[in-house]
Amino acid sequence: MRLLIRRVAAIPLDGVHDLLPEVDIAIEHGRIRAIGVAPPDFIPDQVIDGREHVALPAFFNAHTHAAMILLRGWAEDLPFDRWLNEKIWVAESALEEEDVYWGAALACCEMIRCGVVGFADHYFWMHQVARAVAEAGMKALLAWCQFGLGAAQEVGGVGLEDTVAFIREWNGAADGRIRCALGPHSPYMCPPDFLRRVVKEAERLGVGIHLHVSESEEQVRNSLRAYGRTPVAHLADLGVFEHPTLAAHCIAVSDEDLAILAEKGVYVAHTPKTYMKLAMGMAPLDRFLNAGVRVALGTDGPASNNDLNMLEVLRITGLVHKNRVGDPAAFPHHLLLRLATQEAVRALGFIESGVLKPGAPADLILLDTRGVHWFPRHSLAANIVYASHPSDVRYVFCDGRPLLWDGQLVTLDEERIRDEAERRAFRMVGAPMRLMRRYVG
Amino acid sequence: MRLLIRRVAAIPLDGVHDLLPEVDIAIEHGRIRAIGVAPPDFIPDQVIDGREHVALPAFFNAHTHAAMILLRGWAEDLPFDRWLNEKIWVAESALEEEDVYWGAALACCEMIRCGVVGFADHYFWMHQVARAVAEAGMKALLAWCQFGLGAAQEVGGVGLEDTVAFIREWNGAADGRIRCALGPHSPYMCPPDFLRRVVKEAERLGVGIHLHVSESEEQVRNSLRAYGRTPVAHLADLGVFEHPTLAAHCIAVSDEDLAILAEKGVYVAHTPKTYMKLAMGMAPLDRFLNAGVRVALGTDGPASNNDLNMLEVLRITGLVHKNRVGDPAAFPHHLLLRLATQEAVRALGFIESGVLKPGAPADLILLDTRGVHWFPRHSLAANIVYASHPSDVRYVFCDGRPLLWDGQLVTLDEERIRDEAERRAFRMVGAPMRLMRRYVG
Numbered sequence: 001m002r003l004l005i006r007r008v009a010a011i012p013l014d015g016v017h018d019l020l021p022e023v024d025i026a027i028e029h030g031r032i033r034a035i036g037v038a039p040p041d042f043i044p045d046q047v048i049d050g051r052e053h054v055a056l057p058a059f060f061n062a063h064t065h066a067a068m069i070l071l072r073g074w075a076e077d078l079p080f081d082r083w084l085n086e087k088i089w090v091a092e093s094a095l096e097e098e099d100v101y102w103g104a105a106l107a108c109c110e111m112i113r114c115g116v117v118g119f120a121d122h123y124f125w126m127h128q129v130a131r132a133v134a135e136a137g138m139k140a141l142l143a144w145c146q147f148g149l150g151a152a153q154e155v156g157g158v159g160l161e162d163t164v165a166f167i168r169e170w171n172g173a174a175d176g177r178i179r180c181a182l183g184p185h186s187p188y189m190c191p192p193d194f195l196r197r198v199v200k201e202a203e204r205l206g207v208g209i210h211l212h213v214s215e216s217e218e219q220v221r222n223s224l225r226a227y228g229r230t231p232v233a234h235l236a237d238l239g240v241f242e243h244p245t246l247a248a249h250c251i252a253v254s255d256e257d258l259a260i261l262a263e264k265g266v267y268v269a270h271t272p273k274t275y276m277k278l279a280m281g282m283a284p285l286d287r288f289l290n291a292g293v294r295v296a297l298g299t300d301g302p303a304s305n306n307d308l309n310m311l312e313v314l315r316i317t318g319l320v321h322k323n324r325v326g327d328p329a330a331f332p333h334h335l336l337l338r339l340a341t342q343e344a345v346r347a348l349g350f351i352e353s354g355v356l357k358p359g360a361p362a363d364l365i366l367l368d369t370r371g372v373h374w375f376p377r378h379s380l381a382a383n384i385v386y387a388s389h390p391s392d393v394r395y396v397f398c399d400g401r402p403l404l405w406d407g408q409l410v411t412l413d414e415e416r417i418r419d420e421a422e423r424r425a426f427r428m429v430g431a432p433m434r435l436m437r438r439y440v441g
Numbered sequence: 442m443r444l445l446i447r448r449v450a451a452i453p454l455d456g457v458h459d460l461l462p463e464v465d466i467a468i469e470h471g472r473i474r475a476i477g478v479a480p481p482d483f484i485p486d487q488v489i490d491g492r493e494h495v496a497l498p499a500f501f502n503a504h505t506h507a508a509m510i511l512l513r514g515w516a517e518d519l520p521f522d523r524w525l526n527e528k529i530w531v532a533e534s535a536l537e538e539e540d541v542y543w544g545a546a547l548a549c550c551e552m553i554r555c556g557v558v559g560f561a562d563h564y565f566w567m568h569q570v571a572r573a574v575a576e577a578g579m580k581a582l583l584a585w586c587q588f589g590l591g592a593a594q595e596v597g598g599v600g601l602e603d604t605v606a607f608i609r610e611w612n613g614a615a616d617g618r619i620r621c622a623l624g625p626h627s628p629y630m631c632p633p634d635f636l637r638r639v640v641k642e643a644e645r646l647g648v649g650i651h652l653h654v655s656e657s658e659e660q661v662r663n664s665l666r667a668y669g670r671t672p673v674a675h676l677a678d679l680g681v682f683e684h685p686t687l688a689a690h691c692i693a694v695s696d697e698d699l700a701i702l703a704e705k706g707v708y709v710a711h712t713p714k715t716y717m718k719l720a721m722g723m724a725p726l727d728r729f730l731n732a733g734v735r736v737a738l739g740t741d742g743p744a745s746n747n748d749l750n751m752l753e754v755l756r757i758t759g760l761v762h763k764n765r766v767g768d769p770a771a772f773p774h775h776l777l778l779r780l781a782t783q784e785a786v787r788a789l790g791f792i793e794s795g796v797l798k799p800g801a802p803a804d805l806i807l808l809d810t811r812g813v814h815w816f817p818r819h820s821l822a823a824n825i826v827y828a829s830h831p832s833d834v835r836y837v838f839c840d841g842r843p844l845l846w847d848g849q850l851v852t853l854d855e856e857r858i859r860d861e862a863e864r865r866a867f868r869m870v871g872a873p874m875r876l877m878r879r880y881v882g
Binding site: 069070071072073076077078079080083106109110113273275276277278279280281282302305306307308309312315316318319320322323325326327328329330331333370371372373375376377378379382383386387389390391414417418421422425426429 | 547716717746759764767772814816820870
């Protein structure tokens with residue numbers, strides 16, 4: 001399909017232009033052919049009037065557990081251990097394989113509506129997530145979570161062999177839109193022997209590793225006690241970082257840890273909404289950036305964070321860290337946009353994308369700027385970061401294919417997914433369906 | 442008009458029910474006549490099908506400078522002094538009286554769309570704000586900002602006499618929907634003699650006082666140096682708190698300050714998004730509440746905060762303070778909802794409202810719960826606070842009168858206001874209109 005977006009404002013994130021006030025964007029064979037003036041030989045199949053809209057690279061969500069959307073709002077205002085032990089794990093014990101498909105599909109609907117075309121997912125029964133991603137037309141880095149401990153292996157039902165089979169089946173699938181990684185949960189849930197096996201498999205399969213790292217000071221203390229090393233140094237020793245690594249959180253990190261992460265090119269997934277909601281403290285984004293550590297923004301799972309809204313993640317990241325470092329000039333909005341686009345793209349292992357320029361994959365979104373909350377439009381970029389609403393996202397393209405068209409989901413049956421996911425979620429938490437659904441008629 | 446909302450879920454905030462899963466709400470003469478089952482003699486003029494919606498008390502915004510919306514996005518990512526001196530004050534020097542009307546009207550559009558029916562405003566040329574509020578059908582507490590210093594008096598063009606005339610003209614106007622207060626900027630911008638005159642006028646007029654208090658440690662140090670008292674103690678000495686007082690911010694407060702604020706029944710307006718965006722630190726919401734200080738949530742002005750989205754204020758307040766105190770169980774969502782409804786109502790001096798019960802003013806909103814970001818609907822209240830979007834707000838009523846009906850503004854001409862406000866905003870900042878508007882065609 002040849003698509004022409006006419007007379008749109010564009011934030012290309014190309015390192016050259018902050019804003020192109022009015023351009024045409026020509027899309028062909030899934031890529032941007034031209035941005036500026038459409039080539040004379042370009043005969044579009046479809047034209048979008050881009051006036052009063054702003055185009056920018058689509059967002060990528062660098063860390064989530066998409067299917068945990070089934071537990072959104074189920075465990076509110078609780079201490080962390082009760083949140084996890086009494087609510088989340090109890091409900092997850094009722095998780096069926098097919099639930100993961102419906103949860104992931106619901107999450108895809110929500111992410112597309114927030115301008116997200118790709119995400120790094122870390123959960124169980126990942127072939128079900130892969131199915132949803134393939135149908136949604138999105139991109140993803142999928143990692144099957146593994147605990148490497150006896151009993152917990154039961155959750156999700158697989159050992160390392162099964163995840164290897166999953167990777168062989170799905171890595172590179174859906175026209176290369178699906179990439180796979182190994183997904184050991186974390187150094188505190190996976191003993192060294194298990195992590196060594198993971199590293200060996202990563203080498204054999206030529207894939208990366210996505211895991212949780214240093215979420216609290218307590219984890220660091222325990223690691224020092226057990227291994228005489230911080231979790232970061234311990235993972236480096238085990239050779240994990242010799243493979244492309246996506247390390248979620250890194251809240252409690254030393255300067256030595258940061259030097260290792262920077263040197264090894266590890267991507268840190270930064271998900272501040274969850275840190276706040278669960279009162280986990282705050283990962284030091286300023287220190288990451290100053291040390292040269294690569295950072296990408298994400299939502300984390302919607303059971304802790306309550307949604308998958310990358311616009312909100314942009315906003316919260318700017319607000320929290322400006323205040324944390326005491327400098328309103330820090331973390332300018334173009335930096336935040338880059339962390340949710342081109343940096344997140346690379347964190348997922350998709351080298352291209354995250355920029356609007358000729359030749360780049362046509363992963364882009366259009367936001368309608370006519371809502372009262374955009375006026376006056378002194379700065380479109382600042383408005384996106386600090387004032388936009390998900391409902392402003394009107395068009396979403398992934399490799400040039402529309403996932404959202406004039407506010408309507410194209411690839412997914414939103415109503416069916418929504419209702420089926422809710423039915424399954426209510427079953428999981430054992431709620432009496434009749435009562436829970438009374439208010440919806 | 443007799444209105445019946447049928448089969449709606451309701452969060453009444455009545456201290457009794459967390460959620461009424463399915464009720465009818467009968468509205469008559471601007472008040473709620475019944476909630477539960479409509480009385481048999483109730484013959485409605487209009488009926489809303491409330492299924493798949495949730496009703497709750499409308500939000501009130503306890504502190505803003507509405508017309509500063511004209512500078513939204515104009516001064517981004519700057520150190521505070523450059524933000525204020527090089528950008529905001531320069532642009533405000535070009536402010537014309539009529540601009541305030543259009544800015545306030547634009548702000549009213551945005552607030553209604555976020556479920557807000559009332560706000561406490563503190564700015565210049567407040568009769569222009571009053572005009573906008575009267576037309577919008579909203580409620581407001583309006584305070585004309587005064588500096589009490591020679592030169593700065595020029596801004597807004599009035600002395601205390603003019604604000605007294607404004608109060609005489611507008612207090613109680615628009616069927617009692619408009620209330621007025623005196624608006625000395627702050628103890629650091631108003632010398633003691635001026636504040637004494639303000640107190641005398643408050644007594645004569647029988648109105649309250651809305652001002653900024655203790656926004657930084659530096660202000661406290663300066664006050665101690667000048668008066669030997671903290672700003673709070675200084676204001677108490679001057680008799681300010683003998684009148685209903687709305688004190689914005691109170692970021693730097695001692696336990697003695699809190700005891701004074703609690704004893705005097707002062708309302709603190711808490712606007713965390715601005716504190717974060719301008720890196721001002723964070724007001725201690727936990728200490729306010731523990732000390733018995735009344736607190737209401739607000740946005741602050743959209744020049745610093747970028748919008749007027751009370752849903753976002755709820756969310757940020759919960760997230761920030763859970764993390765600040767290190768307890769995910771703190772600041773539960775029902776508390777947050779109360780601070781943005783019934784507490785904010787009282788902060789504005791409207792004793793009634795902020796609750797759904799028979800006899801209460803029909804200040805309420807309906808949110809559509811069918812968006813994918815609401816599913817599964819384990820907790821409607823948690824979804825409102827942590828996952829809802831402004832576009833979910835479909836109906837807004839103030840004293841039973843619809844301000845928003847099925848997503849359409851009823852009282853204001855949104856397109857005209859939006860475009861005229863933008864035209865004036867671009868004039869204020871001296872932007873070349875042709876260039877600035879190119880991207881909107």
